[in-house]
Amino acid sequence: MSDHSLEPHATDVAPGDQGDGRVRTRILGYVVGLGLAVVLTATSFFIAGTDLVWQPSIALAIIVLAIAQMGVHLVFFLHITTGPDNTNNLMALAFGVLIVVLVIGGSLWIMANLNENMMPMDQIIQMQR
Secondary structure: OOOOOOOOOOOOOOOOOOOOHHHHHHHHHHHHHHHHHHHHHHHHHHHHOOOOOHHHHHHHHHHHHHHHHHHHHHHHHHHOOOHHHHHHHHEEEEEEEEHHHHHHHHHHHHHHHHHHHOHHHHHHHHHHO
């Protein structure tokens, strides 16, 4: 057998993981998360309002920054990490994402089907005369 323990080291903690640490370290985690969120938000506004970025890539850059900001919020504020004690939180998040995808995808599918099967406006006007 090995002498190595399977217990994680006291400093081996994910960025948003709530340890039994002091209040100071927990507040520092929130401040770092707030700083990252503010920087990502300011960068999004800068990219949207400047001509320094190639115009067709602005939408892609804002999408990437939005996904990064969602990650910051999940890790630093909601404390969703990959630790074994966060499995239920991760499964609840995955289920919520699945429901949102189903609702949005189903709504788009229904609207596209209705648009495809809708009678053209010129035929409606002719029927009203």
